[in-house]
Amino acid sequence: MLFLLKMAKLGFRLSLKGLNETMPTVQREWYDNYMMPNYAPAAMIPVRGSGSRMWDQEGREYIDFGGGIAVNVLGHAHPDLVAALTDQAERLWHTSNVLATEPSLKLARRLVELTFADRAFFSNSGAEANEAALKLARRYAFDHYGKEKDRILAFDNAFHGRTLFTVTAGGQASYREGFGPLPGAIEHLPFNDIEALDGAFDEDVCAVIVEPVQGEGGVIAADKEFLETIRRLCDKHNSLMILDEVQTGVGRVGTLYAYQAFDIVPDILTTAKGLGGGFPVAATLSSAEVADSLKIGTHGSTWGGNPMGCAVANAVLDIVSSDAVLEGVCERRQQFEKALRTLGDKYGLFGEIRGMGLLIGCLLNAPWQEKARGLMQAAQDEGVFILVAGTNVLRMAPSLIIPQEDITEGIDRLERAIARFCEAGKV
Numbered sequence: 158m159l160f161l162l163k164m165a166k167l168g169f170r171l172s173l174k175g176l177n178e179t180m181p182t183v184q185r186e187w188y189d190n191y192m193m194p195n196y197a198p199a200a201m202i203p204v205r206g207s208g209s210r211m212w213d214q215e216g217r218e219y220i221d222f223g224g225g226i227a228v229n230v231l232g233h234a235h236p237d238l239v240a241a242l243t244d245q246a247e248r249l250w251h252t253s254n255v256l257a258t259e260p261s262l263k264l265a266r267r268l269v270e271l272t273f274a275d276r277a278f279f280s281n282s283g284a285e286a287n288e289a290a291l292k293l294a295r296r297y298a299f300d301h302y303g304k305e306k307d308r309i310l311a312f313d314n315a316f317h318g319r320t321l322f323t324v325t326a327g328g329q330a331s332y333r334e335g336f337g338p339l340p341g342a343i344e345h346l347p348f349n350d351i352e353a354l355d356g357a358f359d360e361d362v363c364a365v366i367v368e369p370v371q372g373e374g375g376v377i378a379a380d381k382e383f384l385e386t387i388r389r390l391c392d393k394h395n396s397l398m399i400l401d402e403v404q405t406g407v408g409r410v411g412t413l414y415a416y417q418a419f420d421i422v423p424d425i426l427t428t429a430k431g432l433g434g435g436f437p438v439a440a441t442l443s444s445a446e447v448a449d450s451l452k453i454g455t456h457g458s459t460w461g462g463n464p465m466g467c468a469v470a471n472a473v474l475d476i477v478s479s480d481a482v483l484e485g486v487c488e489r490r491q492q493f494e495k496a497l498r499t500l501g502d503k504y505g506l507f508g509e510i511r512g513m514g515l516l517i518g519c520l521l522n523a524p525w526q527e528k529a530r531g532l533m534q535a536a537q538d539e540g541v542f543i544l545v546a547g548t549n550v551l552r553m554a555p556s557l558i559i560p561q562e563d564i565t566e567g568i569d570r571l572e573r574a575i576a577r578f579c580e581a582g583k584v
């Protein structure tokens with residue numbers, strides 16, 4: 158029966174295709190027909206990208222201020238990354254972790270040289286990097302202090318990924334709803350609230366997990382004193398400080414990692430999004446002492462540290478770790494801020510511009526709140542691709558090397574979108 162239905166559907170599609178030869182072969186409605194409905198992708202389908210520009214199936218061009226959600230740190234199809242990937246593709250794709258490979262060894266050494274860390278564990282996504290960090294923290298506490306020391310402190314509106322452990326650590330109750338029973342001993346405190354933190358701490362705290370800038374939660378930077386207090390309380394109670402730098406890492410805020418801008422050193426750091434510049438690769442970094450708790454057989458990943466991802470990540474770090482690129486992030490931040498401030502004032506749309514480096518959030522003023530997605534759509538219609546963070550914040554996380562003229566052109570398009578949006582809103 159199912160087979161017959163499938164045949165009938167196929168026949169229908171074939172005849173449809175016969176009717177209209179010019180229709181693109183792949184269509185957006187396939188999303189609704191064949192994919193699980195957990196996303197709401199745009200109507201257009203991008204097929205090509207170069208630098209900070211993208212083109213859809215119809216050949217329409219977009220300026221990309223989204224950067225694949227803070228992933229494409231060097232834009233689309235950067236020639237050095239294409240070369241690193243294709244070169245590796247011709248050599249060796251996959252071995253599993255039964256064998257070490259040159260790209261992963263090089264990447265581990267590189268990350269150790271560039272950061273506070275002594276050891277790296279590789280995986281494929283931010284959630285996996287955080288999952289490893291949380292498991293490592295629990296295991297470290299268990300090894301050194303016993304199983305009573307299991308409390309994990311996390312923060313309201315935090316985002317750490319979608320596995321059951323990481324989504325429970327995240328601070329959005331709606332993301333956990335209906336998925337219970339959830340892992341235990343995870344508590345949420347208000348972000349940037351030193352008093353609450355102080356009150357919640359005791360000897361049973363195994364770890365604190367925190368983003369230096371909450372990304373998904375609305376582009377809100379941690380206060381320096383807040384992170385310093387976490388560090389101090391962790392030291393006092395033998396707890397581990399886990400910094401989730403999945404979004405803030407790899408040059409995004411103008412230093413290679415955000416902890417360097419805040420001048421505090423975590424025990425464990427996770428990095429993903431920007432690390433592969435668009436290719437999936439992630440890492441959990443720690444001191445040698447903490448890493449010792451991840452003994453043979455305690456954790457693992459089939460693809461973690463695969464040669465393709467690590468080869469690209471090495472090429473990404475070659476470029477992003479340079480002073481020129483990191484200083485460029487700060488210059489571009491200023492250009493964005495100045496232009497966005499002018500726009501925000503002119504249309505009364507947003508006042509506060511927040512975040513750090515090229516992780517930019519614009520908090521919509523009261524009359525426009527809840528309308529972030531509408532604005533994102535209007536921007537897309539004018540040929541500039543932006544992101545949102547929640548319903549009240551426009552978010553931008555472009556390539557770290559976006560050309561100045563693309564910023565100017567993208568802001569012009571955004572202004573046209575805002576003007577139209579405001580006009581429509583007044584009717």
Ligand SMILES: *Cc1c(COP(=O)(O)O)cnc(C)c1O
Nearest residue numbers: 282283284316317318372403404
């Ligand atoms: C995106 C993100 C994650 C999850 O990363 P995935 O690769 O989607 O699993 C975790 N933490 C932060 C801060 C993020 O921004």
